[in-house]
Amino acid sequence: MEKVQCVHCGQDWVRRYRRKDSGQVFFMCPECESLWLEEEDLHDETDLYLSEFLLTGDSAKDWEAIELCAGPTP
Template identity: 90%
Template sequence: MTKPPPQCVHCGQDWVRRYRRKDCGQVFFMCPECESLWLDEADVHDGTDLYLSEFLLTGDSAADWAAIEPCAGPTP
């Protein structure tokens, strides 16, 4: 039985999910609602100061979402 993803500690509006960068394959966890982001080794139950726009440095929300994809793997 797989455990459910944890609820985002920042917004509480969605669940933290696993994603991958399309350009380099780096895996990370992110809340799709508020775009709070945790690198793979970080504890998603703790707060984070990192957000998708800062992580990718594109300055464009549409480009950010085009640069990532959901990926299978263990729930944080």
């Protein structure tokens, strides 16, 4: 797959991640934490961010709740 630059910040590439609790796969920019669900087009804007997606209430723990997926990234 092609690399996709974040349409929000333009500072990093969108990467594939997985929630540790449910195994749900999603795509996210590690720089600004903009997030796309697996079925969404990564070239389109998104209003979803990691903290909203996880609903942990503690942004410091958000990165502990996810892991970078092996395999192709966009």
